[in-house]
Amino acid sequence: MENIVMCIGNEDNGDDGIGPYIAKRLKDENLKDFLILDCGTVPENFTSPVKKNSPVNLIIVDATDMGLPPGEIRRIPREMIAKMHISTHNIPISVLISYLESHAKNIIIIGVQPKKMTGSMSEEIKRSCEKLIDLIKNRKFSEIEMLKIEKKK
Structure with missing residues (x-):
């Protein structure tokens, strides 16, 4: 299998439902050469x-508070993962990534900035999800902007 997409989230928690969506x-x-996994809240x-x-590519998708406007999509550098709360x-x-890193050539972590974590999913988040779906199915992972690492002053 060339690509595995692990979609993480809880559809009962507003925009955290991006994974199942x-x-x-x-x-x-x-999609050929894709295995899609709806991991809910237990990707392990x-x-x-x-x-x-x-x-070749393990793509992990999750709602992630990156301090950006709602709906923004970013690839998250591995060195930032431990510092962020992801879903x-x-x-x-x-820990999940460390466990899987020897089993995938590339690990691509993609975050979508949520708007709210209650009720149903926001419309702007659904629009962002549709954009992300298009990028994933067309294998355009590199077109997703990398989240910038803030330098300490």
Whole structure:
């Protein structure tokens, strides 16, 4: 399997539902060379397919508070992961990545800035999800802007 997409989130928590939303939409596309995993809030329960398939690209998608306007999409550098709160997981995403790093050639972490974490998903977040779905299915990961690391003064 060339690409595995781990979609993380809880659809009962407003914009945290981007993971399940993106997983459903990508599954509907029937993409070749893609395995789409709707991991809910327990991505650690979905490590076996990654280990079994050793993908070229492991793409992890989650709602992430990056301090940006709602709906902004960024690739998150691995060195920033430990410093950020990413969604509602049982284990830190940095631990998950460390566990899987020997099983994937590239690990691409993609965050979408949420607007709210209650009620239903925001319309602007749905629009951002559609943009992200298009980028993923067309393998345009590098077109997603990298989150900038703030230099301490």
